[in-house]
Amino acid sequence: MRYAKRGRLRFTSHRDISRAVERAVRRAGIPVAYSAGFSPHPKISYAGAAPTGVASEAEYLEIGVTTPCDPQQVKRDLDESLPPGLDVLDVVEAAPGALADRLEVSEWEVRLPGADRELAEVAVEKFLAAGTVEVERLTKKGPRRFDAREAVLRLTALSAPDSQGSEGTDRTAAQVGGQSCVILRMVVRHMTPAVRPDDVLTGLRLVADFAPPVPPEVTRLAQGPLDARTGALADPLDLDRETTRGGEAGPAGEHVAG
Amino acid sequence: MPVESIFPRLEALLPKVQKPIQYVGGELNSTVKDWDSADVRWALMYPDAYEVGLPNQGVAILYEILNELPGTLAERTYAVWPDLEALMRAEGVPQFTVDAHRPVRAFDVLGLSFSTELGYTNMLTALDLAGIPLVAADRGGDDPIVLAGGHAAFNPEPIADFLDAAVLGDGEQIAIAISEVIREWKAEGRPGGRDELLMRLAESGGVYVPKFYDVDYHPDGRIKRVAPNRPDVPWRVHKHTVMDLDEWPYPKKPLVPLAETVHERFSVEIFRGCTRGCRFCQAGMITRPVRERSITTIGAMVENGIKESGFNEVGLLSLSSADHSEIGEVAKGLADRYEGTNTSLSLPSTRVDAFNIDLANEFSRNGRRSGLTFAPEGGSERMRKVINKMVTEEDLIRTVTAAYSQGWRQVKLYFMCGLPTETDEDVLGIADLAKKVIQAGREATGSRDIRCTVSIGGFVPKPHTPFQWAGQADHETVDRRLKALRESLRGDKQYGRAIGYRYHDGKPSIVEGLLSRGDRRVGAVIRAVWEDGGRFDGWSEHFSYERWMAAAAKAGVDVDWYTVREREENEVLPWDHLDAGLDREWLWQDWQEAVSGGEVEDCRWTPCYDCGVCPTMGTEIQIGPTGKKLLPLTVI
Numbered sequence: 001m002r003y004a005k006r007g008r009l010r011f012t013s014h015r016d017i018s019r020a021v022e023r024a025v026r027r028a029g030i031p032v033a034y035s036a037g038f039s040p041h042p043k044i045s046y047a048g049a050a051p052t053g054v055a056s057e058a059e060y061l062e063i064g065v066t067t068p069c070d071p072q073q074v075k076r077d078l079d080e081s082l083p084p085g086l087d088v089l090d091v092v093e094a095a096p097g098a099l100a101d102r103l104e105v106s107e108w109e110v111r112l113p114g115a116d117r118e119l120a121e122v123a124v125e126k127f128l129a130a131g132t133v134e135v136e137r138l139t140k141k142g143p144r145r146f147d148a149r150e151a152v153l154r155l156t157a158l159s160a161p162d163s164q165g166s167e168g169t170d171r172t173a174a175q176v177g178g179q180s181c182v183i184l185r186m187v188v189r190h191m192t193p194a195v196r197p198d199d200v201l202t203g204l205r206l207v208a209d210f211a212p213p214v215p216p217e218v219t220r221l222a223q224g225p226l227d228a229r230t231g232a233l234a235d236p237l238d239l240d241r242e243t244t245r246g247g248e249a250g251p252a253g254e255h256v257a258g
Numbered sequence: 259m260p261v262e263s264i265f266p267r268l269e270a271l272l273p274k275v276q277k278p279i280q281y282v283g284g285e286l287n288s289t290v291k292d293w294d295s296a297d298v299r300w301a302l303m304y305p306d307a308y309e310v311g312l313p314n315q316g317v318a319i320l321y322e323i324l325n326e327l328p329g330t331l332a333e334r335t336y337a338v339w340p341d342l343e344a345l346m347r348a349e350g351v352p353q354f355t356v357d358a359h360r361p362v363r364a365f366d367v368l369g370l371s372f373s374t375e376l377g378y379t380n381m382l383t384a385l386d387l388a389g390i391p392l393v394a395a396d397r398g399g400d401d402p403i404v405l406a407g408g409h410a411a412f413n414p415e416p417i418a419d420f421l422d423a424a425v426l427g428d429g430e431q432i433a434i435a436i437s438e439v440i441r442e443w444k445a446e447g448r449p450g451g452r453d454e455l456l457m458r459l460a461e462s463g464g465v466y467v468p469k470f471y472d473v474d475y476h477p478d479g480r481i482k483r484v485a486p487n488r489p490d491v492p493w494r495v496h497k498h499t500v501m502d503l504d505e506w507p508y509p510k511k512p513l514v515p516l517a518e519t520v521h522e523r524f525s526v527e528i529f530r531g532c533t534r535g536c537r538f539c540q541a542g543m544i545t546r547p548v549r550e551r552s553i554t555t556i557g558a559m560v561e562n563g564i565k566e567s568g569f570n571e572v573g574l575l576s577l578s579s580a581d582h583s584e585i586g587e588v589a590k591g592l593a594d595r596y597e598g599t600n601t602s603l604s605l606p607s608t609r610v611d612a613f614n615i616d617l618a619n620e621f622s623r624n625g626r627r628s629g630l631t632f633a634p635e636g637g638s639e640r641m642r643k644v645i646n647k648m649v650t651e652e653d654l655i656r657t658v659t660a661a662y663s664q665g666w667r668q669v670k671l672y673f674m675c676g677l678p679t680e681t682d683e684d685v686l687g688i689a690d691l692a693k694k695v696i697q698a699g700r701e702a703t704g705s706r707d708i709r710c711t712v713s714i715g716g717f718v719p720k721p722h723t724p725f726q727w728a729g730q731a732d733h734e735t736v737d738r739r740l741k742a743l744r745e746s747l748r749g750d751k752q753y754g755r756a757i758g759y760r761y762h763d764g765k766p767s768i769v770e771g772l773l774s775r776g777d778r779r780v781g782a783v784i785r786a787v788w789e790d791g792g793r794f795d796g797w798s799e800h801f802s803y804e805r806w807m808a809a810a811a812k813a814g815v816d817v818d819w820y821t822v823r824e825r826e827e828n829e830v831l832p833w834d835h836l837d838a839g840l841d842r843e844w845l846w847q848d849w850q851e852a853v854s855g856g857e858v859e860d861c862r863w864t865p866c867y868d869c870g871v872c873p874t875m876g877t878e879i880q881i882g883p884t885g886k887k888l889l890p891l892t893v894i
Contacts, residue, residue, distance in 0.1 A: 008269075009516070011278040016516045023286075023514060023568030040600055053273045081568070083286055083516065215273040 001078075002090040002237060003059050009085030010055035017059075017086065018046060024081035025063065030074060033064035047100040048223070051196060056220035060103065060236065062094055095243035102236040105153065105189050107222040108197045111160075112212040115182040120157040123210035124184070128155060133203040137193075144193060148203040151195035153231070154187040182212075187233070189226075260293045264351055265359040271345040279517045280308035281342065283356035286514035287566060289325045289332075290358045296331035297444055298437045300324050301355055301365040301402065303384060305377035306796060308336040308356070312513060313521040315575070316371045316408060319508040320429050330437050333357035333365075337380040338387070340793055340800075346387055353388035362388040366440055368402040369433070372410035375773035376796035378417055382788040385420065392785065394422050394469060399451055405436070405465075412497075412544050413721040413833040416776035416784060418468035422456060425465055426836060427497030427544070428530070430506050432464055457488065466495040466836060473778055473832075479819065481777060481830040496837045497544065499877050503530065503551040507559050512567040523571035523604065524563035528556055528588065532577035533879070534609070535858045535867075536647045537848060538635070538674065540720035541577055544838045546871040547879045548862055553584045553591070557888040560592060564601065571602045579605045580612035581862070583882035589620035591888025596624050610634065610649045615660040629668035629711075630661050637673060637687035643855045644679050646848075651691065655698050658710075662699035668709045669695060674717040675739050676731030676764070679853060685739040688712060689746035693753045711758035712747065714740065716767030720774050722838040724848035726831060729824035730771045733764030740764070765803040769795070771821040772810070777832035780820065782813035839877075841870025 005012065012020070022042055025032050034040040043064030050056040063074075071091040079088035112120070127133060133149040159182050188195055197218045204210040224236040272278035293299070302321055304311030311317065317334065324332035333355035338346065346352070352361040362368055362384065370381055382392055385404070391397050394404065406414050406424040414424040425432050436459060443455045450457070459465040470491040474482040486493060500506055512524050529550040532542040551559075560572050574588065582588065585605075592603055603621045610632045618630065634649050636642040642649060658669050673688050692712050699708035716736045719725040740761045748754050772780060786809035787795075794800035810817050825831065827846055834842070844867075848858065861867055862881060872878050 008265075008282040008284060011272055011282050012516050013277070013279065015518060016279050019518065019522070020516055022570075025568075026570065027565070027568035034600055042600075053278065083284055085284065214270060 001061050001063065001074075001088060001092075003061070003082075004087045004089055005050060005054075005056045005059055006085045006087060007055070009083065010050075011053055012086075013052040014046065014049040017049065018044065020082060020086060021061065024078055024086075028074075028077035028081040030063065030069065030077065031066045033066050047103050048190065048194075050220050051198075054197070054218040054220065057089070058106075058220055058223045060099055060223065062099055068093075090237055092237045092240040095240040097239070099236060102225045102239065103190060103223045105187055105224070105226045105233060106220050107185070107187050107233055109219045109221050110184040110186070110197050110201065111217040111219075112182040112184065113214055113217070114180065115210075115212040117157060117159040117180065117182050119208070119210055120182045120184065120204075123204040123208035124155050124157045126207040127152075127200070127203055130207055133207060135199050135202040135206065137199060137202070139193075146193050146195070146199075148195050148199040151189045151191045152186060152200060153189055153226075154185070155200070156185050158183050158185070185221075187226075187231075261360045261364045263359040264354050264361060267349060267351050268346075268354065268359060271342065271349060271351065274345060275342045276339060277309075277517060280336070281338070281356060282516075283359065285312070285356075285516065286568075287511040288334075288357055288513055289321075291325065291331040293331075293358075293360070296329055298330045298367075298441045299365045300330070300332040300367045300369055300433075300437075301335050301360075301362045302332055303335045303337075303362075303368060303370045303381075305337050305370055305372065305380040305384065307339065307794070308515075308517060309519045310796075311336045312515050312517075312519045313523075313525070314371060314373070315509070315525055315527065316373075316429060318513055319506075320369070320371075320433050321513075322508050322511060323430055323506075324433060324437065327434060327437060329441060333360060335362055335368075335384065337377075337384065337794065343383060343387065343793075353384045363390055363400070363402065365402045366444075367405055367436070369405045369407065371429075372406055372408040374796060375410045375416070375770055376801075377410075378773060378784050379788045379792045379795055381417070381420065382785065383793060393419050395419075397422070397452065399448070401452075403440075403452075403455065403459075409541060409544065410774075412540070412836060412838055413774065413776075414466065414468070414836075415778050415832040416773050416780040418778045419781040420784075421468055422452075423459055423465050423467045425498065426495065426838065428500040429498070430500050430508075432498045435462070436465065457490070460488075460491045463492045463496060464498060467491070468778075471835065479816075481832060483830065484832075484835045494835050494837045496875070497839060499547075499549075499839075499875055500530070501549065501877060501880070503527070503549055504555045507551075507555055510559075510562060510566075512563050512569070514567045514569070521573065522569065523573045524560070524567050524569040525573040525575050526556055526559045526563065527551065527576060528574045528579060528582050528585075529576045529881075532581070533861045534578060534581075534647075535848075535860060536635070537645050537724040537852050538677065538717060538720070539577075540723050543723045543840055543869075545577070546839065546869065547877050548581075549877075549880045550582060550882055552882065552884050552886070553588050553888060554884070554886050556588055557591060557595075561595075561891060564596075570600055571604060573604045573606060575606060578607055578609050578612065580608045580614075580617065584884065584886075586617060586620075587883075587887055589617050593620045593623040595888060595891050599624060606631075608632065610657050611653045613657050615657075615664055618661065618666075619664065629670055630658075630666055631670040631672065632657070633672035634691070635672065635674050636677060636684065637689075637691060638684045640855065641677060641680060641684040641687070643857060644852050645674075645677055646852065646858055648857055651694070654691070655694060658695050659698045659702045662708060663702040667707060668711070669699075670711045670713060671695070673712065673714040675714050675743075675761075676717040676736045676767070678719075678725060678728045680731070680739075682739055682742060685743050686746050688714070688743055689750075692747065692757050693750065696753050696756045706756070709756055709758065711760060712743075713760040714743070715762035716764045718767050718770045718774055721831065721833045722840055722845075724845050724852055726775070726845065727825040727827070727829075727849055730768070730821040731764070732818075732822050733768050736764030736767065766795075766798075766801055768817065768821050769801075769803065769806045772806075772815075772817055775832070776820055779813075779815060783810045783815050786812050837874070839869075839871035839875040841868065841874070844869050
């Protein structure tokens, strides 16, 4: 299942989301499977959740069910039971193979209200030109140093008016009275330790002294396997769709339905 | 005129604070009404962190009832942690509600629910952040009426200067009545301003307005008299009692938070009140009489609550839950209904003598078998007689033996230290009891994998109880006994590792004692503590005993005089003008009986023993059995 974490709900932590999903599953009456044992837990697994404070259009989870369910029905019921802002976007019947393995890279959008576009572009250039950019982050085990450069496959800076309302943003710089807003787009490979957008921002500060004036608004736009030829992100659920529908959605292979 | 949401300004601060989700609202079943759709608007505050405040039943019930009332809206606000408080001050963001993020100062009423006195400093933070003057006398026409309720409001005197009004007892009906008084007054164009509104509330006899009462003191500091200073204000203010709980089946729409909270369950009160007569227990005294909710209403509330919330645990709440006249049928009926659904039931507050193993088995049938908790409170038979908690050692051993042999491995026992007439031996008796519990468990199971945890804290004498006259034990005595108990538990190698020991040291109890039985002069201490940075006094990492003592010294308040001093029968107590229904003479007699070791029966089963509540309040005990059963849920 693909779901989004939007608006105010971006402040939910991973634990908050898992509680909300468990309850929504119960309210929606989805026949969720439970683990055996002393303290039974619903079988719901999450793949690489976005950090607290970060919005996402592409979070993934898997729910174990005891009887076959219609994915479209599950999508409707669960979306209705989840709070607005946690929105179900896509549900498919899972094919064999770990979903997490297909989530190789993430595409992120980082909005930096009030930041200077030219400075951002210079910083991006310097960052990309560097071989490695060592950053430090405070983890639960204390400060940790790692390279933030290698994981970054793509990084661009563009500007847009800092108003969510106005459409057709992409290009025109924000001189219409509104505050300027730089948007960074980046494609980052999932590695250990994970390189997150804030690590890249730290990197930009280190290489070019680029520091946005207010906290950034970060959104994960997509997650998935990387197409080696085009460099584009593919939908990680395509494989499930192809498999479980017997190939009707894509180029049929040797899958056998049922 | 609509009031603007402060959320855009708050949102910029949230990435910098811990657990930001607690400030964003949007809980399932929360309500946001149009500002202009209501002419009476309540901000309801639980003056502690969101994670503690959200599950609070009192606030949740009033929130729902007020939002159901036409022309009325209610939103919730909680204490913000110091990290956000600092940012809000720096950026000028006011105290806000989590529902629509409206500034608290824009509401007509700020209603605070005090379960404990340790929330007083948090109230001052909220008032200050809201831009509401701390002292009621400084407030003007644009400020909300600051109204306190909850158990601590049965002696609101220490915070009298900061409150416009207080309400005693069940809030459902009086919250509606207050709303109507405000509505009328506003519709008439607010005649007489704030003062007249408070007069209208005070005249009813159901709302206490501190400023309409003057307190005179004797030269030695004792109170001489508390008297109304306006002709139409009653001498005494009475508590409120909801008489038919089946008519008030709230919560109907349980709030389901995104943030983690202290209780993750759907809770139903199965009855209010308790007549066991434990002399230390303020809750048992001020919530009389017993009023049961019927088995059918409980069943319907659980069914609805589970459906609406998705919680997988149901808590059946009351002060002594196994005392419900049909608890066996309730437990069996619910366990049958939720068979195979991983819905667990919990029964907090179970007395040893009312507990039986069949009941426990029903409660753990569909879910986790957590530990069992009992509260003998006193370590010796003599001590338990003094506090009138008549649980015998045999009761306890029989119950835990049954529990251990049925597969429970962990039993938790709660005690108090510093009870009236207590000696070192009474406290050391707890060690003997715990060892006997372990011994019984080992014999019953043939296993050494048996645990028992002793949890103990300092006793605080509370208003409206027979112990309201008692001298509180000083913290040195309490700490010395706690230490001796620990050594006795640890010293015995045969049992030491099987017995866990948790304790709260004596100092916080002294501050709680000061606030519980304090009078208006204690308000200066609260303010000084708050000005010195005191926040979240219920949290050990924030609480500072030294800060409280320094503030008391500065305010010229003798802490010992308020805490360890025993009071005489005829001393005017700060809360004597607040009527919980209890007959003062009966309380005094019971206090005398306590010291001489006399016991009192429970009037639920034996004839009335004249505490005075029913005749004064026009109430009566309401219990089953109804003889009804819970039928299986039908699937539509």
